[in-house]
Amino acid sequence: MGIEDGATHCHLATATLDADTDASPSSSSSVVTQTLTLLRSDDLSLRLQAAKEIRRLTKTSQRYRRYFSAAVGPLVDMLSCQSAEANEAALAALLNLAVKDEINKIKIIEAGALKPIIGFLQCESLALQEHAAAALITLSASSVNKRVISASGAIPLLVEILRHGSSQAKYDAVMALYNLSTYPDNLGQILQTEPIPPLVDLLKSCKRSSKTAEKCTALIESLVGFEEGRMALTSEDGGILAVVEVLEGGSPQSREHAVGALLTMCESDRSRYREPILKEGVIPGLLELTVQGTPKSQSKAQMLLRLLRDTPDPRSDLQPDTIENIVSNIISQIEGEDQIGKAKQMLAEMVQVSMEQSLRHLQKRALVCTPADIPINSCASEVPSK
Known part of the structure; x- marks a missing residue:
């Protein structure tokens, strides 16, 4: 599976931990319905608001990650907006949806997220570079996605970030590359980029x-x-x-x-x-x-x-x-x-350490069965009295 993807997006998920994880099913359904409606709006400001809400609600709640699976498509569409703020909000929401959710990881790739994410790896915005590399960490934790991500041309771009990216982007890039390297066929491709x-x-x-x-x-x-x-x-x-x-x-x-x-x-x-x-x-x-x-x-x-x-x-x-x-x-x-x-x-x-370890081992063995623990009738070797 690669690295634990639940711990890799901390620099993105900075919203407060006030998601209503204990809400009743009916209230949760209402929140999900309202948020999805906003996400499908023609008003970009409303879509941005919805993306931020999804990010907040899915930060710690596996239940909300399932509820908002229907948001994957509209969020992927937001990655093509000519707005860096909208791109970042959509990436952060998608990242939270993918954490510890194999179905969402695959669905995000199938919805076409890779093309814009690859574009962000090459853009001048350091923030978008970092967000894109962080998204690839989580998405590449899925064994199904590893081959698809490497085929998209992500590996040379991640190695390039290793060379010239920000400290955070370099950290994210090496994590993503490690995940991709666990698929054996990717190792040759990584080696070709001269990553050493x-x-x-x-x-x-x-x-x-x-x-x-x-x-x-x-x-x-x-x-x-x-x-x-x-x-x-x-x-x-x-x-x-x-x-x-x-x-x-x-x-x-x-x-x-x-x-x-x-x-x-x-x-x-x-x-x-x-x-x-x-x-x-x-x-x-x-x-x-x-x-x-x-x-x-x-x-x-x-x-x-x-x-x-x-x-x-x-x-x-x-x-x-x-x-x-x-x-x-x-x-x-x-x-x-x-x-x-x-x-x-x-x-x-x-x-000296070896001797001490051997001595402790002997002491433990000696304590396994002490005279007080041995029943009297078990002493078969006792010399009979005359």
Whole structure:
């Protein structure tokens, strides 16, 4: 489904939370009927008023999103008005109608909304650009719409916004691109637009723990599944380092995508990508992930550590194939006192954490069945008295 579309339109839905979600069915029906009548008026000011009312009522109410499904067509028609205010009001109303409503998402596309939305992505108005990109986030959350949106030419325009858009538009663009990337056939089209440089730039400028960083690294992880993507990331100044920094300080999900991206690169061609990855000081972050990451992160970090050591085949090592020995092997091969010192410190801390975890596990096992819990007649091994 892509990202949770209910949380992506906060910068559009700024109306007050006074929708009458507890209204009776009869009063709700009356409000819907009156609002739809205004929406179909020849007076643009009345249509604008109706669009704003629909936006307000559908902001938090799933029931009103269903009631106002009939408003999709007239709202899409408003997108062609020669009024920026009307365009923005209609987009905001359509966006609220689409949130968490699969039927409305599909209906909006079928009603012809894509053509004007694509036009807004190219217009000079930053506000309309942002509104259009935000609308595509929610609409692209529908699996049915992903192929249609990519076929409309949206992908190159979204990547162009990544390069030159406002901060908000860049955020919306990367979210929409991530949604579209979950449809496998779209990945090749995204790759053709050379998205790695703007993705790396955005990754460098945003907070490592942000949702933006998470979606950037998720996109990069998908794109490095192709040789063009791997070469682009390696060629981009600070590209691998940006991923390593997310691996060290990102959210759990971001770190999982970051280590996944580096693992994909190393698995594809260890001889080519081992040194560029090692050079960026990835070892401390990987060590931390092996004990503190998500289950997927831990597994991927361990696999990457094995690939990064001088001899990747564990059977060729004289020492046991433990993380400690793998890391010791890597440390002996890398250069730079700072990196070696930090890696050794992290290794010592990792061993300490592992010991503490093992001790806690043993303590828990010891507490499972205490002597007070054991019935007297269950002591079959008791030595009989003479």
